[in-house]
């Protein structure tokens with residue numbers, strides 16, 4: 001999977017710990033950074049495709065990504 005987008009992410013020069021928060025306040029702080037990131041969409045799709053369990057990717061928390069994957073699975077099952 002293409003990972004060129006990683007080199008232009010807004011988090012590139014920031015501490016990775018920001019994106020692996022331990023509480024909701026930390027998640028929101030990471031999401032504010034992701035909201036201004038030019039590659040948020042690619043980042044999110046990467047995390048979904050690679051089933052990345054931890055951290056904030058593409059502005060979505062672990063829980064939000066799990067929900068998205070569930071919805072996509074249900075959507076695929078319905079359209080088959």
Ligand code: SF4
Pocket residue numbers: 006008009010011012019033034037038039040041043044056057058059
């Ligand atoms: S969306 Fe967030 S985690 Fe992904 S590259 Fe951009 S700043 Fe980093």
